[in-house]
Amino acid sequence: MATAVRRDAQVRRQDVRQYTCANCGETYEYGWSDEEALAEAVSTFGVIDDPAIVCDDCYQKFMDWYKGTQK
Numbered sequence: 001m002a003t004a005v006r007r008d009a010q011v012r013r014q015d016v017r018q019y020t021c022a023n024c025g026e027t028y029e030y031g032w033s034d035e036e037a038l039a040e041a042v043s044t045f046g047v048i049d050d051p052a053i054v055c056d057d058c059y060q061k062f063m064d065w066y067k068g069t070q071k
Helices: 002-014 034-045 056-069
Strands: 018-020 027-029
Touching: none
Parallel strands: none
Antiparallel strands: 018 027
């Protein structure tokens, strides 16, 4: 029984999509679908020609900078 549970966990683990942050270079698991992320970006910035995938920390740092430029 324990072997079956371990094998199931390994199969689930392989199904997890990962990405590399375009800013810091670290690897993370996707938290949003591509469609959800693009919709969020378009609602925040409008049309995006060349979107990049970044982690939450890098996104927050960018947003802090971006909000400072909008004053």
